Amino acid sequence: MSKREEAESEPTDLELIAAWKRGDGRAATRLVGRHSQALARFAASSGERDGIEELVQDTFVRAFASLDSFRNESSLRTWLFTIERRLMLDRRRAERRNRETVPIEDADRVNEYGALDVLIAEEVQERVRRSLDALSPTQREVFTLRVQQGLSYREIAEVVDSTEGAARVHYHNAIRTVKEFLKDE
Amino acid sequence: MNECMEREIQDLLPDVLHGTVGTAERARIETHLAGCRYCRQELDVLRAVEGAAVFTPLIDVAGIVRQIPPYGIVTPGVERPVRSPIVRWLVAAGLALVAIGGGSAVMTHGDGGEQVRLESAGRAHSLALASGLDQLSDGGLVQLMSEMSAFDGLPANDPEPVFADDAPIPTEEDSI
Numbered sequence: 001m002s003k004r005e006e007a008e009s010e011p012t013d014l015e016l017i018a019a020w021k022r023g024d025g026r027a028a029t030r031l032v033g034r035h036s037q038a039l040a041r042f043a044a045s046s047g048e049r050d051g052i053e054e055l056v057q058d059t060f061v062r063a064f065a066s067l068d069s070f071r072n073e074s075s076l077r078t079w080l081f082t083i084e085r086r087l088m089l090d091r092r093r094a095e096r097r098n099r100e101t102v103p104i105e106d107a108d109r110v111n112e113y114g115a116l117d118v119l120i121a122e123e124v125q126e127r128v129r130r131s132l133d134a135l136s137p138t139q140r141e142v143f144t145l146r147v148q149q150g151l152s153y154r155e156i157a158e159v160v161d162s163t164e165g166a167a168r169v170h171y172h173n174a175i176r177t178v179k180e181f182l183k184d185e
Numbered sequence: 186m187n188e189c190m191e192r193e194i195q196d197l198l199p200d201v202l203h204g205t206v207g208t209a210e211r212a213r214i215e216t217h218l219a220g221c222r223y224c225r226q227e228l229d230v231l232r233a234v235e236g237a238a239v240f241t242p243l244i245d246v247a248g249i250v251r252q253i254p255p256y257g258i259v260t261p262g263v264e265r266p267v268r269s270p271i272v273r274w275l276v277a278a279g280l281a282l283v284a285i286g287g288g289s290a291v292m293t294h295g296d297g298g299e300q301v302r303l304e305s306a307g308r309a310h311s312l313a314l315a316s317g318l319d320q321l322s323d324g325g326l327v328q329l330m331s332e333m334s335a336f337d338g339l340p341a342n343d344p345e346p347v348f349a350d351d352a353p354i355p356t357e358e359d360s361i
Contacts, residue, residue, distance in 0.1 A: 021256045029250050036244040044241045053242050057249045064253045128237040147234045150203035153196075168196065179230055
């Protein structure tokens with residue numbers, strides 16, 4: 001069964017939202033189950049290392065609390081990415097403030113990445129990850145939303161609060177950088 | 186290898202990965218890929234990126250669902266405005282001022298200060314009603330702060346005379 005056919009046999013996000021509003025708790029479970037891993041992956045691809053589960057949880061709690069403001073102009077997943085990205089920016093701002101007073105120990109940093117490296121088994125995957133690290137934060141967001149999440153440029157523009165044209169330019173610059181990085185390695 | 190200038194095709198390559206292009210479009214892209222090594226290589230890179238196992242923890246769906254309030258229940262904290270530490274400090278300082286000032290007014294004015302005591306107590310009470318400070322908006326806090334600054338916890342019995350800057354300083358002869 002193709003992805004499209006599979007999607008057609010499942011209730012849509014809007015139908016699940018309507019069911020949840022009528023008091024069907026299982027609808028919330030299905031919505032969270034449908035989108036949580038994508039949100040976790042987006043957070044990880046955007047450079048988040050700690051508290052990804054907490055971030056995903058905060059995204060859903062915030063989203064469900066303001067579902068009435070979801071206008072269905074974009075897909076629910078795009079809207080969730082937008083909320084998650086704002087939370088990530090808030091986190092980074094707070095971390096930057098904390099870093100001014102409490103510097104992160106180099107030893108801690110080595111341990112975090114060491115643990116991550118153990119989980120990345122294949123060499124090619126590690127090279128790809130390093131090539132993504134070479135991108136600017138915006139390029140990385142746009143690139144991973146396009147390649148790993150399959151969002152359109154219009155949806156990406158909405159998530160990163162930019163224009164479709166700018167998203168396209170970021171994508172092309174990112175793919176060029178990644179290709180050059182992989183060629184040089 | 187020469188760079189391919191077919192930007193439209195390159196734009197669609199991620200959609201090929203995700204199977205979200207239509208049948209006709211897919212056939213067009215496949216025809217192009219058959220003769221374009223540059224785009225084939227780009228698609229390989231995209232496949233590697235798409236498949237790259239960026240470590241993501243397995244998310245506890247049930248745990249998240251438990252945190253979601255039923256529809257129609259407004260969760261405190263979700264939309265609560267973010268308040269800067271300076272504002273919190275100002276509020277704390279203001280409340281301390283009210284507590285000290287109000288208490289001093291009652292102690293200082295004894296029986297003769299009944300009117301002052303009642304007035305002070307009344308205003309302190311209205312301020313105390315704002316005990317749910319976390320529920321106040323920033324605008325509400327600003328209003329509370331201005332009320333506090335206008336609040337005179339210890340009014341003077343004999344107000345100091347006020348003179349305009351250019352007015353002559355009164356002498357003893359003036360009072361006779």
